[in-house]
Amino acid sequence: DTGVSQDPRHKITKRGQNVTFRCDPISEHNRLYWYRQTLGQGPEFLTYFQNEAQLEKSRLLSDRFSAERPKGSFSTLEIQRTEQGDSAMYLCASSLTGDTEAFFGQGTRLTVV
Amino acid sequence: KQEVTQIPAALSVPEGENLVLNCSFTDSAIYNLQWFRQDPGKGLTSLLLIQSSQREQTSGRLNASLDKSSGRSTLYIAASQPGDSATYLCAVRDSGGSNYKLTFGKGTLLTVNP
Numbered sequence: 528d529t530g531v532s533q534d535p536r537h538k539i540t541k542r543g544q545n546v547t548f549r550c551d552p553i554s555e556h557n558r559l560y561w562y563r564q565t566l567g568q569g570p571e572f573l574t575y576f577q578n579e580a581q582l583e584k585s586r587l588l589s590d591r592f593s594a595e596r597p598k599g600s601f602s603t604l605e606i607q608r609t610e611q612g613d614s615a616m617y618l619c620a621s622s623l624t625g626d627t628e629a630f631f632g633q634g635t636r637l638t639v640v
Numbered sequence: 641k642q643e644v645t646q647i648p649a650a651l652s653v654p655e656g657e658n659l660v661l662n663c664s665f666t667d668s669a670i671y672n673l674q675w676f677r678q679d680p681g682k683g684l685t686s687l688l689l690i691q692s693s694q695r696e697q698t699s700g701r702l703n704a705s706l707d708k709s710s711g712r713s714t715l716y717i718a719a720s721q722p723g724d725s726a727t728y729l730c731a732v733r734d735s736g737g738s739n740y741k742l743t744f745g746k747g748t749l750l751t752v753n754p
Contacts, residue, residue: 533683560741569644569729569744570684583741618683625740626671626691626733631684 529553531632533619539638540609547605548635552621559602560629561594563587564616573617576602609639642667642734646745653720654753661715661748663730668711671740675704675715676729678747684729688715692735720752 532551540546552559557578562570573592574584578599588594591609596602606613616636622629643666653659663673672691676684688697688704690713696705703716717724727749731742 531683558740562742567746569731569746570742572741572743575741620684620742622740628686628689629674629731629733629742630686631676633683636681 531619531621531630533617533632533635535635536633537636537638539640542611542639543608545605545607546609546637547603548617548619548637550602550604550619550632551600552602552619553623553630556621556623556630557599558622558625559596560620560622561602561604562618562620564618564634565614570618573604606637609637611639613637614639642670642732642743644730644732644743644745646728646730646748648748649746650749650751652751652753655720655722657720657752659717659720659750661717661728661730661750663713663715663745665711665713665732665743667734668708669735670708671733671735673704673706673713673730673732674742675702675713676731678727678729680727687728717750720750722752722754725750725752 534549559576561573564570576596591607616634618634620629620631647662675687690706701718727747729747731744
């Protein structure tokens, strides 16, 4: 499978715990994006990487959130001290260049109880 | 700030009917517009990408048009099938800035009844 891969697909965690998600983009894509989607809404931009450089973070990304993309390959999104409001689908996307077609993964569904 | 609106929010049609989904955006300075399909609990599947210089794109039974100056796009689905039932999302990529992020509408939930 050469598409965007996300792991895990589902995560249930207790409030206050830390969680980490992984995204493996399409191999030749140097742009990688994280989005968050809540029920009934479209995805909202969280952060963007060009190769290993994190170039922009949304105001939605509080200081409890951190993302990395070591060596410009896979990316991780960590949420510290999770809150119930963090419950959402976290989507990863990649594209070859800034203005070419974006491909999304299957997402990670986070439930904070 | 770019805003994307999709109308209608939900649509139910009998199998075989042709249908049109609408998308409007407030800032016409875009690189391109992309239509996606999302099945319940799943990720997004790219359907069509229209560059700002293009008027339309076709893929099988799908045809997407773009009128950048008026800030509108339509997705036309011919001869709908129950398997087309899903949420359809429209997203624009702004030309301002350098991050090329997508701004999404809330989607249209399509149900095709057998």
